[in-house]
Amino acid sequence: MTFTITDLSYIQPAKLKAWITKVNSSPQFLVVDVRDSDFIGGHIKGCLHIPSADIGYESTNILTRMFKHDITTVIFHCALSQQRGPSSAMKFLRYLNEVLEDATADPKEKAFVNKINVSVLRGGFVKWQELYGKDTSVTEGYEQSLWE
Template sequence: MPSVFSVADIKYILDPTLKSWILQGHTNLGTPFQVIDVRDSDYVGGHIINSLHIESNKFKNEESAETLSNLLKKLRENGQNTVVFHCMLSQQRGPSSAMRFLRYLNERTSASNDQDEISFIENMKVCVLRGGFGKWQQEYGEDPQLTENYAKDVWKYGY
């Protein structure tokens, strides 16, 4: 089976788009979504509300197959066919984790005999938050509807 996804399938979304999704509880298409925060030691000072924290190294170490499998399982259980990856700036770890996830989805569609799984994967949308958490916290850090555990003093000198 040919690959379903390529790097061209990673879409960037802007803060106001994600903000509206969070406030309405779904994407603009009415579908559930999941934010994946892949920051590592810089996972301090707050995070996007209801985001799932998976350190970027878990996407590229010996545990990556298990991490990717568990992530897909969780997304399927929750019907979340849109995922938004981000790191601090969404320049390296966020996009590379999104790409690793897309490669895994391609592997699953080739290996799976489960039509429900294949259908779910074929309808996935993988996004990266432009500007990452650094930009997000500047705009929405102090809004408890959008950001959890925000520590303003962590950000007083920028990121």
């Protein structure tokens, strides 16, 4: 299967915040922050930081972590979620497709991969910090002076 940018779904910051603050009633999810040197100044609580250039190499590690913790939703974002976030999500979708097409892949892994939802955070961390930067229940390491 060939994936295009139109195959990507987006999640609103408010929905992600609700998932983070209501862990017991939310779907199992993993936030992957693909910002590079602009990772400084704060990040979404509990995110996995993988610079965008490393996503292809790290896809196996993301999937392994998801499988180990029964996480079925992965949300990518960068600063604005206009370039690196969507591009990284596309790389990951293509990786998942390779797993599904691999005749030697473990059937349990294939079944798991088939359930994974891939999304991009609408507005990226710029929007997130505008809304929730000072909220320590959902944001870590926030440095307001860097965002003014």
